Amino acid sequence: MTETPTVSPPSIITREDGATIAYRATAGKSPCVVFLTGLHSDMDGAKALALEAFCTARGQAFVRFDYFGHGRSSGAFEDGTVGRWASDGAFVLENLTEGPLVLVGSSLGGWIILLLATRAPAAVRGRIKGLVGIAAAPDFTRDLMEKELSAAQREILLRDGVLEVPNCYDPGAPFTISLKLIEDGRGQLLLDAPIPFDGPVRLIQGMADDDVPWRTALTVQNRLTSKDVEITFVKNGDHRLSTAADLARLERTVEALLNTMG
Numbered sequence: 001m002t003e004t005p006t007v008s009p010p011s012i013i014t015r016e017d018g019a020t021i022a023y024r025a026t027a028g029k030s031p032c033v034v035f036l037t038g039l040h041s042d043m044d045g046a047k048a049l050a051l052e053a054f055c056t057a058r059g060q061a062f063v064r065f066d067y068f069g070h071g072r073s074s075g076a077f078e079d080g081t082v083g084r085w086a087s088d089g090a091f092v093l094e095n096l097t098e099g100p101l102v103l104v105g106s107s108l109g110g111w112i113i114l115l116l117a118t119r120a121p122a123a124v125r126g127r128i129k130g131l132v133g134i135a136a137a138p139d140f141t142r143d144l145m146e147k148e149l150s151a152a153q154r155e156i157l158l159r160d161g162v163l164e165v166p167n168c169y170d171p172g173a174p175f176t177i178s179l180k181l182i183e184d185g186r187g188q189l190l191l192d193a194p195i196p197f198d199g200p201v202r203l204i205q206g207m208a209d210d211d212v213p214w215r216t217a218l219t220v221q222n223r224l225t226s227k228d229v230e231i232t233f234v235k236n237g238d239h240r241l242s243t244a245a246d247l248a249r250l251e252r253t254v255e256a257l258l259n260t261m262g
Contacts, residue, residue: 081180086119
């Protein structure tokens with residue numbers, strides 16, 4: 001009889017307000033690769049695990065973690081905001097990493113890596129040397145979420161402060177949008193002005209993505225001040241980009257970027 005391998009619990013770090021962040025860190029050479037997840041996702045997703053295995057095989061330092069209200073971190077999702085999750089990211093970078101960094105962000109994580117590269121404290125911001133965005137979704141609370149609400153949904157959100165919406169990935173488990181999330185998002189917008197990051201950026205975007213329009217990648221590219229921005233469009237790629245071919249492409253992209261950094 002084959003026994004199921006025991007998975008050790010994640011490490012925990014506590015923030016100043018008592019909230020806890022679950023994480024897994026692998027020691028290795030610099031730069032450290034840090035993976036930032038999507039909305040309602042967690043650090044045990046396919047892309048995070050594939051990147052961890054890739055970095056381990058390469059001897060590269062790697063960190064993955066759960067935002068506030070996600071996975072095994074503390075807090076309720078409804079109390080989270082983009083600003084809070086970006087703050088979690090900055091806390092992780094400051095306390096769990098050293099030296100140069102390459103940030104890899106999926107969907108929401110793609111927005112957060114841009115926020116960290118441009119608005120994190122200077123000591124952290126200066127260590128971010130490269131970015132990889134997978135279906136990066138900056139400004140989605142305004143451009144996707146808020147714009148798609150019907151008049152009736154807006155009324156409920158304003159009245160109750162929360163709104164349940166269908167979950168296309170799990171029809172039996174709708175998720176909640178909070179007014180707090182929408183309002184905070186207005187202060188985190190990036191695409192209305194230049195994005196002042198001059199390091200290399202790689203964007204991977206599915207053209208069959210039903211959540212993030214593929215043209216968003218072009219807008220991000222045009223807003224970035226960096227001269228070194230490359231987009232890989234995947235004709236049949238969906239939002240998750242988690243097939244075996246997608247994961248192999250992600251690994252190749254990260255490897256090529258790391259190789260340019262010595």
